[in-house]
Amino acid sequence: MGGNSVVVVNMKMVDSNMKSKHLQDMISYACGKKKELFVLYYASPLSDLDTHLVLDLAIYGADEIDPDMNLVKGCGGSLRREKVIEVCCKKLVVIVDETKLVDYVGGSRLAxxxxxxxxxxxxxxxxxxxxxxxxxxxxxxxxxxxxxxxxxxxxxxxxxxxxxxxxxxxxxxxxxxxxxxxxxxxxGMMFIDMVTTLIVAGELGARVRNKC
Incomplete structure (x- = not known):
């Protein structure tokens, strides 16, 4: 898991479902030291890639995402770690709000x-x-x-x-x-062809787009 605001809300929901027993037998891995503390507090037991070589799911945010679901990530500084995790996972879900959508990579003029x-x-x-x-x-x-x-x-x-x-x-x-x-x-400029599912939050609700 990453640590943007939308993902934080998602992990709090995971925590709630685990406590209510609706979600069980889940193990998490964080891509940074600060995020490890967050996982330990809100979500499931923490593991590492040496123990679990393949991950079922990675959940991240993004700084930008273009119409082809190519990402800009890494403003938090976990560039290499995030890419390593994404290579190891079966599915990559990205959760953003509408402000992260751009016509082309670099379109937001952010870092x-x-x-x-x-x-x-x-x-x-x-x-x-x-x-x-x-x-x-x-x-x-x-x-x-x-x-x-x-x-x-x-x-x-x-x-x-x-x-x-x-x-x-x-x-x-x-x-x-x-x-x-x-x-x-x-x-973190181009996470090319890595996204499995994109979830975009907006004023009218959430939109879900899956990789073809």
Missing amino acids: MSVEIVSFCWKFTTQKLQSLFEEADCVPKLCVLPKNGKAYVIDNGNFIINLYFKKDIGGLKVVDDAISRPANVVDH
Whole structure:
């Protein structure tokens, strides 16, 4: 499970169903240390991928989702962990509200997160910017608001947030290009062809869309 606000509400419902015995024999895995605490408090017993190699279901939110159900994720800093979990799961359910829907990846102008190793991070940042010059990319190191120091994620790495003013183009081409710099660990820009079911909450209720 991830940790966006919609997923949090969902896990509270899971917790309620487990306590009432409507849902039993469920084991959870969280993609980050803070989310582990949340799972332990609200949901089922916590496990890990070394104990359970295949997951039945992953439930996540998203920062953006395009008409083809390609995602932008990772603003919380769990890029690599989330992708590892999604590769191990049979089904991936994404829960968002209508504000997350975009015409194309990058359309919301919100941050696109890239996980990099801390060594030589400024060079990597410049390299990432040069890859997306045509999209007027502006890269920024993710820092802690309290002291301005680099935000170090659970894996011990940094996050570079990329901001685009224009469409970045073909996703699979961009996916390959952004993964090539040696310091790049992973990115949350395109979770391509991974979503099984999309649930969109809106003023008129929820809409459910399944992968064809």
